[in-house]
């Protein structure tokens with residue numbers, strides 16, 4: 216089944232869904248074009264990446280962080296977790312766990328090879344087999360692939376100090392043990408940019424297209440890390456009471472989508488609230504987009520609106536933002552002693568963030 220994010224669920228391990236991203240279809244012609252060695256290498260690479268990501272995920276789960284899924288992309292894996300700021304020591308443990316798995320696995324292979332006398336290729340030999348597509352015995356090639364690809368994954372992830380790679384997270388967590396999280400992230404992001412420029416140049420000069428793509432992702436990823444750290448720093452101190460709205464668009468659950476869109480335009484509101492069998496529900500453009508336009512006249516808004524669990528007034532706007540991201544909504548009802556006091560909108564939080572960024576620059 217294709218999920219909302221465009222990936223296929225392959226299997227579930229320890230309650231975590233392992234999903235293959237749709238961009239893997241791009242690799243399909245390559246598999247047909249190359250011989251069986253290439254397929255073996257792909258299989259080895261992705262089982263190793265899954266094990267690497269699972270190690271991160273299992274440590275995260277032990278810290279009480281919700282791990283939603285692991286997505287496999289052609290350039291590597293990604294564990295999707297709930298947004299939580301970890302203590303520096305916990306981040307250190309979680310980041311180092313993945314590459315440590317690869318390096319420990321390498322050591323075990325080396326011991327096994329030595330104990331059972333399996334011949335394996337050195338790095339140059341393994342590369343040459345791949346380049347020349349030589350006819351080779353299966354077991355030594357498979358074992359060599361597991362050894363060298365895990366060595367590569369372990370070293371690349373651990374020793375390149377660019378966030379969001381594991382090495383960058385380890386670096387940030389060590390810094391964060393002696394300073395504020397946001398300052399540690401700022402330094403780690405600057406180092407990442409320098410490292411990424413060199414990584415990109417190296418990839419360019421060696422015609423390594425995959426490494427070039429990875430460099431771009433690291434650059435974008437480090438910017439996102441900085442945004443998150445900064446929002447956490449600036450928004451955690453702002454009480455919800457400062458941003459709630461008491462005038463909001465309230466629609467009837469019997470209204471058609473057509474009518475609600477009309478109301479949204481006249482009130483210039485991206486979100487509408489709705490009474491939904493005793494609960495407060497919300498609907499936004501996000502929900503409406505999923506209904507074909509031809510059905511807007513006949514579909515009642517109550518069918519696409521979602522029930523919301525309210526947030527208590529005692530929280531900060533950062534808590535509200537995290538909750539919105541988790542529930543994939545753009546507004547939350549705010550209550551005080553179980554009574555509805557108003558609504559907080561994602562838009563308003565982002566505006567406050569933009570202002571605070573300027574004030575604190």
Ligand SMILES: [Zn+2]
Nearest residue numbers: 313314372381
């Ligand atoms: Zn990792």
